[in-house]
Amino acid sequence: MTTNSEKEDLQRYLQAARDALVWKLDGLSEYDIRRPMTRTGTNLLGLVKHMIGVELGYFGPTFGRRVPDLPAWLRSEELNVDMWARADESSADIVETYRRTWAFADATIEQHDLDAPGFVKHWPEDRRDVTLHRILVHVVTEIHRHAGHADIVRELIDGAAGMKAGDNNLAPGDEAWWAEYNDRLETAAREAHHA
Template identity: 35%
Template sequence: MAETQRQPVPRDDSGELDTATAFLSFARQCVLKKTDGLTEEQLRRVLVGSGTTLLGLVHHLAGAERVWFGHHVAGGADTGDVEMAVPDGLTAEEVLAGYRAAIEASDAAIRAAGDPETPVAIPVDGKFHTLRWVLAHMTSETARHAGHADILREQIDGVTGR
């Protein structure tokens, strides 16, 4: 089967922070790309026993962005709903816009921290991890869910590729 959504991984190797954010951005775009051209029903379609949906993955990742970058890195309130279930009343458009807004806010928090060695403002399990750790955690979390999104999208309409 042809990979109709394939794009190359980032080639940015200009510095630790630039490289880390390039790979996080790539993983985020891979998730968003899986939603392109799908209907509300397709985005909410349950295709696996766990009940995971494409829209649920996006909702979860938006909450994770808010928790890790907005709360832990920037020191804001913990406003992240990290559940996979999309609350009743939220449209697909609202969930996708929420993820994009969370990404924008996260990128601002990353830029404000500026240095991978910067400790988080709010400790994680009592430990002041660094921005580097949060970037690595969120990149792996987002990439893992991008893989889930790949499988769900292929089941919906056969579209493949990262």
């Protein structure tokens, strides 16, 4: 495999996760995309907002690129400010900012070879010197983790599940099959608990 095709593979996985994360917002109300669904506040729009900061940071300053039009919330000292959206922050603006972030990140990826050096100031000293390859693997891993969070959160909100529009990547069962399947899992869990 050539370095070019390795970079293309990593970028393809990156874009697939980006698309999946944004797709999880489709068809939901402003309330549903913002509401906390876990004790730690995990919410769909917050996951998108978080990835803006991740991609801008890792594909900007890490490789000596200044981020144009840095969102004000990224300059804030507020803890977890990137994990939720205020009522006055437009979801459409956040999604559009994320799409512009893709273009910024993709330009960094395009301009550099996989072995291009970078520096991550906030990482432990012995790991701060990185390459584009290392950062791509890191970001692809992180976004797929958050896309998985979004998948579960979306299913909790309205039952919708799956990998992408037209390909849910789930067993082909109908509602009755899924109900029976869940009953089997519940029975197995109870039996294991009492064994």
